[in-house]
Amino acid sequence: MNVYDKLTALSITLPPVAIPAAAYLPFVQTGNLVFLSGHIAKQDGKPWTGKLGKTMGTEEGKAAARAVAIDLLGTLQAAVGDLNKVTRIVKLVSLVNSTDAFTEHHLVTNGASELLAEVFGPKGTHARAAFGVAQIPLGACVEIEMIAEVN
Numbered sequence: 750m751n752v753y754d755k756l757t758a759l760s761i762t763l764p765p766v767a768i769p770a771a772a773y774l775p776f777v778q779t780g781n782l783v784f785l786s787g788h789i790a791k792q793d794g795k796p797w798t799g800k801l802g803k804t805m806g807t808e809e810g811k812a813a814a815r816a817v818a819i820d821l822l823g824t825l826q827a828a829v830g831d832l833n834k835v836t837r838i839v840k841l842v843s844l845v846n847s848t849d850a851f852t853e854h855h856l857v858t859n860g861a862s863e864l865l866a867e868v869f870g871p872k873g874t875h876a877r878a879a880f881g882v883a884q885i886p887l888g889a890c891v892e893i894e895m896i897a898e899v900n
Contacts, residue, residue, distance in 0.1 A: 752869065761822075763819065763822055764823040770887070775827075776824055776827070776828040778899075781900065783828050783896070783897045784894075784895075785895040787892045788820045789817070789885060789886060790814070790889050796887040797890050798887070798888040798889060799890040801848070802847050810853075810857035810860070811860035813860065814843065814891050814893065815860035817891055818861035818862075822868070834899045835869060835872060835898070836899060837872050838896075838898075840875055840877060841865075841896075842893065843857070843877065843878065844892045845879060845890070845891055846882060846884060846890050857879070858879040
């Protein structure tokens with residue numbers, strides 16, 4: 750099954766590339782690697798705000814991370830023209846806006862990781878890091894950056 754058939758089966762419509770909120774590019778390609786800048790979680794087109802362990806639980810954070818992965822896929826499509834060119838999702842770096850007592854950053858980030866594996870199969874499994882941070886721009890609950898390899 751090609752990537753677009755899988756997205757259709759999951760009822761996912763990819764968004765257009767978001768306009769950067771500061772002085773950076775949404776993506777940069779060097780060789781076969783595409784580096785996607787951090788994308789914040791959005792809900793109804795606005796920053797999905799919250800702090801894990803205070804105003805949000807792990808499951809809501811996981812849903813936010815899944816939403817970020819969908820936005821990342823929209824940017825990746827804009828970068829390479831066709832998601833079927835992706836040969837591997839290489840790495841995610843996930844920042845979770847959380848209290849110092851929250852310890853489930855890895856479970857929140859699974860929202861993105863699981864979606865990428867569902868869309869790309871084994872090519873969607875990746876290395877990753879998940880961190881808890883004191884704040885994310887615009888008060889967003891999750892921010893994720895991604896590196897992909899393309900042919």
